[in-house]
Amino acid sequence: MTSESTQVEEAPHASSQLPEVQEAGAPDTAAAAVAAAADKPGAPEKKATHSTRDQRIQVEILMRAGHNFARIMELTGLTYNQVRYVSNAVRNGDLEPRPRTGRPRMLSEEQVKQLVEFVNASEENKNMAYKRIPEAMGWDCTHHAIRHALRRAGMGKAVRQKQEQDQKQQQQQRLQQKGGITKQNPAPKKKMPSAAKARTAPPSQVPTQTAAAYPEPPMIGSPPYDQPEAPQL
Structure with a gap:
């Protein structure tokens, strides 16, 4: 006889040791289940591992006995999502785990x-x-x-x-x-203004040396500035 058949035969014995069935009409909500799991001492704080086949069979027996999710979580130590997964599997008639999606690990x-x-x-x-x-x-x-x-x-x-x-x-x-040596915190290089920026600068910003270096040429038909005017008769 295989191990699976042995576990199925032992299932009624396990259900006989369970407490009395909960009264009909008891609320079975996700909020009550999560609150019961939080109040339970020793509740899993990290990410829960995948449930085994024996745990899923135990959850199925408790569900058929009339217990809600909160009571099943308290008796088995499983999380709400694990109990809900077994509940959906029982409705579909398959308790075997499905192949996990995603890329397999490269290291065993x-x-x-x-x-x-x-x-x-x-x-x-x-x-x-x-x-x-x-x-x-x-x-x-x-x-x-x-x-x-x-x-x-x-x-x-x-x-x-x-x-x-x-x-x-x-x-x-x-x-x-x-053979290179890196300099630590080198001084920033000074940027020189280009000739185009100097030409386009406003008159107020043009240096005075420009006017002195290029004097204004004399007007046509007028005497030179250095020649004295003729005396009046």
């Missing part, structure tokens, strides 16, 4: 464990950049997969800080190879 759980062990093995491995880890592990993946896996394991911050230090060291090495 075993590879994530190996990655964590590799990073914790030595101080050099902890300070290794993301893009160098796949080559060291012999994996065909990108550094983005390494970064996400370390973040899920709670180890992304230390490696990321060291990666920035490695980038600064690489920049300094390139500058030393080229």
Whole structure:
């Protein structure tokens, strides 16, 4: 006899141990369920994991016994969305989990464990950049997969800080190879006014040297300014 048939046979025994059925007409709203879950000690604070087949069967038994969502959440420790998912699955007649959408992970759980062990093995491995880890592990993946896996394991911050230090060291090495020395806070260059701006400037802003350098020419038919006037007879 398979394990599934064993669980189905044990279901009536599990339902016999449940408390009495709730009175008819009891409110079964999402607000009451969420409030009951918040008041329950030890309620899950982080994102809930996927429910197992045994938990879904237990929820189905409690639903058939007449319990509402709040009572089921209290007895099983599941969230409101998990209980609602089982309720919809019972209506459709299928409790098996559906294939999850989205791109699959590039690293398996075993590879994530190996990655964590590799990073914790030595101080050099902890300070290794993301893009160098796949080559060291012999994996065909990108550094983005390494970064996400370390973040899920709670180890992304230390490696990321060291990666920035490695980038600064690489920049300094390139500058030393080229023989260039960077100036810190160089003085800004002064911009000289162009000739076009000087010509289009208003008369009040034109320097006085321009008038002195180019005197006004004498008028035609008039004596020069340096010649004295003729005496009157």
